[in-house]
Amino acid sequence: MAKLILLKNRELTLVNRSRKLLYDLSYISDGKEKPLIIFLHGFKGFKDWGNFDLMMNYFTQKNYAFIKMNFSHNGTTLDSPLEFNDLSGFGRNNFIIELEDIQAMIDHVFKGEIISENEWDQRKLILIGHSRGGAIAIIKGAEDVRVRAVVSLAGVADLKKFLNDRDIDLWKKGETVFIDNSRTGQKMPLYPQFLESYFENKSRLDVISAASKLKHLLIIHGSEDSTVPIDHAFKLKKQ
Template identity: 25%
Template sequence: MEHHITIQSEGIELAATLHYPAFGDGDGQRKADERLPIVIIAHGFVGTRIGIDRLFVLTARDLASHGYMVLRFDYGGCGESSGDYGAGGLDALIDQTRSVIDYALGIDCVDPQRVILLGHSLGGAVALLTAARDKRVKTLVMWSSVAYPFNDIVGITGKKAYEQAVQSGSTDYLGYSLKPVFFESLTRHQPFEQLRKFNGDVLLVHGTSDEVIPVDYCFLYQKLFWLRSQGQCDKEVVFQADHTYTGGQAKEQLISKTRDWLLVQDKRKQDWNDWTI
């Protein structure tokens, strides 16, 4: 079951889709009175909640079929949401993500101890930065994540676009008007410096043929996550997958590896809770 909803965030209307799992006694189904884990999907730079080749739609439906609630949304100025993308910089994206968490935790059947934030590309960095300051996020999934926001995004837009924004006050990138405040905000946020503030479990996934964000970031992220005093970090490298996991095999591996990891973490935590009781 899917519902299209609108979430308010600082005067901006965020278009979102909420996926409910099936209820019953079959495999991957939840009991009607059970508290449910929720996965919140954060898309990447000038993306949408649909994803390239419907990546986020397929992911949400797969996870919902295995008992998860899933909430995917468009950042301000993207997809069907109101506002101008990047108008408030990276801080606005973090604030919007937290507004979506507010909404998710207002749903009666959601388990506040099983809030999962899944981000792709720049959305991966935003998810991490959000989790570092918002303790309600318990688990983090990062797909092909940006590690150096300014360098990585300027690498996508091109240096000329950045220079034009600085000189003229804005630049057009694929129809999006990006202003200096957006680029300036990218320099202020360093995911590698913030990740130790998140104590939950992390899954990193990256494709070996990613020409947008280097796969090396995945290995570096894991090394730094391992230095934390709490929380585990696993990684999955998808052979020959590009930045958006184009193609059925790459997409299926991405979704299945993510789903299986989440199910294992969920079972481990439930078993631990049963043992401690």
């Protein structure tokens, strides 16, 4: 008999950095193979933000398996997944760490450590990313042949969006840049390593180039988006 499985705030250990992240898993257990979605949140985001639970519920009812995960350095903690209580961790975050996080999740999924192998179709792994998570999903989708499709929800087409001239000058001086969080009122730090990591991996972080390698890319973007302008969607479409 089919049964709804909903697992919240499960821990995944990332051995290479001795760090953990939280994820949610939802699917209807019926012993049948079904597509699997892994959802990635954006900058200053987390897996439980906004309508992400509604999205998970929708796809579960459409008989997808659905995982939504926190990035390991998103600023939340295992004990407080809804609050940014680890600002030091946030400051140490960068694009490569986020790519490593999703790589770890994919690896564990294919090892059968997250969901039973008879409950999902290993030929149908889909990444959905929101905002900056959209860029990470596109890059990882181009890197890993196990990913069969990518969906960009208001995705960022150029990660230089997170590198303005003033911040670059501060990072080059070895200073910390502080990002305002309008929702919480916090000033969230980003340490100089953020810039260093970007330039060390600039070619890998070319979102447009990565998008051109994808066979299946769905771009969804609101025309009135004030955070990530619609131009990003057109840049991805024209690649």
